[in-house]
Amino acid sequence: GAVVSQHPSWVICKSGTSVKIECRSLDFQATTMFWYRQFPKQSLMLMATSNEGSKATYEQGVEKDKFLINHASLTLSTLTVTSAHPEDSSFYICSANPGGQYNQPQHFGDGTRLSIL
């Protein structure tokens, strides 16, 4: 149980394009989802906490106008990278757990590899 699905797995697109990444909880409801970014050989860096029905909470240094988060249902959160540039190329991963607790085991999606040309 507690499966999180992320789509797409990888995206290659031109600079200036906006890219939407979906994160779904398949067998539980997730009032809270977390979005991370990971550069090669680096740790997962929390970008934002996505809250169902309300605004996301962004970490310091993350541009909320650049990384739009929508959590319109209890099973789906989306991250849109607007006007993406090569420096936005990274591995984006979402996580959630049935209780919505940050300090309980997280179930991660398999990530989205974003490459901006």
Next chain:
Amino acid sequence: SQKIEQNSEALNIQEGKTATLTCNYTNYSPAYLQWYRQDPGRGPVFLLLIRENEKEKRKERLKVTFDTTLKQSLFHITASQPADSATYLCALAPAGYSTLTFGKGTMLLVSP
């Protein structure tokens, strides 16, 4: 400043041996500490959680210790197998914070 440190160099061991990975932290007072496994190009998979009032936790061939005095957690895999080769991440849920903070991870390579 707050830090979570894991061995940056890969750990190479032979099949059947016990692998021991270290997670040190500074300037945190974590209520929980978690360990995850991450394979290349995949999301992390949860392995074990240990609370600040627990000294040790076991699950099959895995064992985690948590020493809040030393500010250190050790992660052991006994009777290691090549399939255990992966990057292992520790993560803290500090008291007073509402987020999970990850270390960079240590790559484990188990050779046959």
